[in-house]
Amino acid sequence: MMDKDILNYQNYLQKKDHMTLEEMEKLHNNILKISDKTDLDFLEIWENLIQNSIKYTQIRADWNFYSKEKKLDADSNRTNIHNLVIDSFIILERYMSKENWNIEWTKLLFGENNAKDRVREDVSEHRKRIGDFANYLAFIYALHGR
Template sequence: MNNLDWYLQQSESLTLAEMDALQQQIFNQADSTDPEFQEVWQDLLSSAIKYTSIRAGWHLLSRSERSAQDQVRTATHNDVITNFLILERLFKLKGWHSQAWTEKLFLQADQPQRHLADVNGHRKRIGDFANYLAFISALSQR
């Protein structure tokens, strides 16, 4: 059975504490009352929840079902990554500090303008953090 210990042994995994710290860094540096931030965060969270739903059920699909859904899963994962890149651009536009969370999430030094191709090698890590955000969102709805 795969569990958290198994996950933590995987390449580029993030501990729960690291994911919590990433989320805190985002909210500590942003103005969470800013309408643009709220819109971008809503888009990010929405794509994270959609991606998590697909990813969580992936192992339940047959090979043919996975093949049929693969493009949708990849496109949804790309949406998640694009939304993180949009969030980073918003931080730069607003003058908010993004270096700490982007370096931790993307495993790269700060860049003037990062693109999907720049972070493609870290897709799993970014997807993992999106899954964490969806998990926390679900727990917060109690």
């Protein structure tokens, strides 16, 4: 059962380590601007990232309606999907770096400068922020699915 409060964007902005819609749009556009959309490896990595983001968004949205028991049952699955999202962003960063594409976007997403051989534990402090951006990407893809 959902909390008594009706959720809205302003409530979200009160959360620690949030991103505004404008920041997410800028981040998304930055990635798209510097990527080669004819590069098949990039497209495969991007599609995998989007698919993981959609899966994560589904469980994260449903979370608001879960009972405590259901949350306990689903928690490890939610964490695993969240880890897949984070890993997908790290893979994207590594690929773009390998291709000598600008990866300044990682500073906004991961909250730190470019890191060589970044691993999931390096960004654990910003898990929720990364998940938020994945939700934004799923939202954009949902809008285009109309």
